[in-house]
Amino acid sequence: MNVPILIRCWYKDIEWLRYCLRSIKKNAHGFSEIVVAIPSRDYAVFEPLKLEFGFRLDEYDVNEQKPMISGELCVCHADVICPDADFIFFMDYDCCMDKPCSPQDYMVNGRPVLIGRKFERLEHSESETERCMFRQWLPATLAALGWMPEYETNWRVPCMFHRGIFAPFRAAVEKNVGRSFNDYAFSCRDAYPQTFIEFTPLGIFMLSTCHHLYHFIDVDSRPHQVCMDSGLLVDYGNGSRGNALWQGWSHGPLPVAELEAICA
Numbered sequence: 223m224n225v226p227i228l229i230r231c232w233y234k235d236i237e238w239l240r241y242c243l244r245s246i247k248k249n250a251h252g253f254s255e256i257v258v259a260i261p262s263r264d265y266a267v268f269e270p271l272k273l274e275f276g277f278r279l280d281e282y283d284v285n286e287q288k289p290m291i292s293g294e295l296c297v298c299h300a301d302v303i304c305p306d307a308d309f310i311f312f313m314d315y316d317c318c319m320d321k322p323c324s325p326q327d328y329m330v331n332g333r334p335v336l337i338g339r340k341f342e343r344l345e346h347s348e349s350e351t352e353r354c355m356f357r358q359w360l361p362a363t364l365a366a367l368g369w370m371p372e373y374e375t376n377w378r379v380p381c382m383f384h385r386g387i388f389a390p391f392r393a394a395v396e397k398n399v400g401r402s403f404n405d406y407a408f409s410c411r412d413a414y415p416q417t418f419i420e421f422t423p424l425g426i427f428m429l430s431t432c433h434h435l436y437h438f439i440d441v442d443s444r445p446h447q448v449c450m451d452s453g454l455l456v457d458y459g460n461g462s463r464g465n466a467l468w469q470g471w472s473h474g475p476l477p478v479a480e481l482e483a484i485c486a
Contacts, residue, residue, distance in 0.1 A: 229314065241485055252326070295407055309385065317380070318468045338439070362416070373426065
């Protein structure tokens with residue numbers, strides 16, 4: 223399989239990315255390459271890191287009025303960034319692989335695992351974070367696709383998608399909104415809560431059109447065994463670990479001691 227790791231980053235979070243890359247170098251096996259998508263204005267900042275770790279830089283032009291959406295569009299055009307991939311593995315720069323892993327650890331019988339939870343569960347959740355996901359992600363997904371989604375699918379980092387899903391997804395959005403995909407995205411609200419999102423509509427589109435290509439897990443159907451099928455337990459509550467991944471929070475301080483322990 224050709225499975226690149228695709229990470230979006232910008233200059234302010236380069237130290238988070240350094241730890242992420244160290245952890246990948248230590249623990250990741252079987253991935254074809256690492257691609258870091260960055261604003262073209264940041265190239266000089268990332269070039270030394272590129273030389274150190276040997277990843278591929280993909281530059282994109284930033285709409286300075288809509289920088290968040292500019293980054294989200296990288297996800298939606300991942301098939302263009304990684305044209306030879308079979309699957310594309312998305313990872314955040316504030317995450318680290320804290321145990322050995324390969325693409326197969328995120329698959330069941332050759333199909334990528336996708337985890338979701340019904341929106342109606344989120345609407346009535348005791349968690350304000352989950353109720354916020356309902357209020358924000360459902361209308362944004364409905365607006366993009368034109369049908370009422372059943373599941374919220376942006377439930378776990380990392381996630382992996384077939385490369386072939388992206389072009390049909392963009393075409394479906396264009397057909398629904400009656401304009402080009404990028405024009406529609408940039409017409410949306412950029413500040414939180416943004417009205418354009420990437421991963422949930424992608425997951426919903428997949429479930430509706432090619433669900434047989436994925437191994438889908440409803441969180442509520444197996445709350446204590448979300449992904450034991452692939453040999454690695456997911457902690458989807460307030461925990462920071464799951465499927466060989468330590469997940470940080472780049473809006474907080476850099477936990478140097480913890481990251482050094484992971485990457486040593």
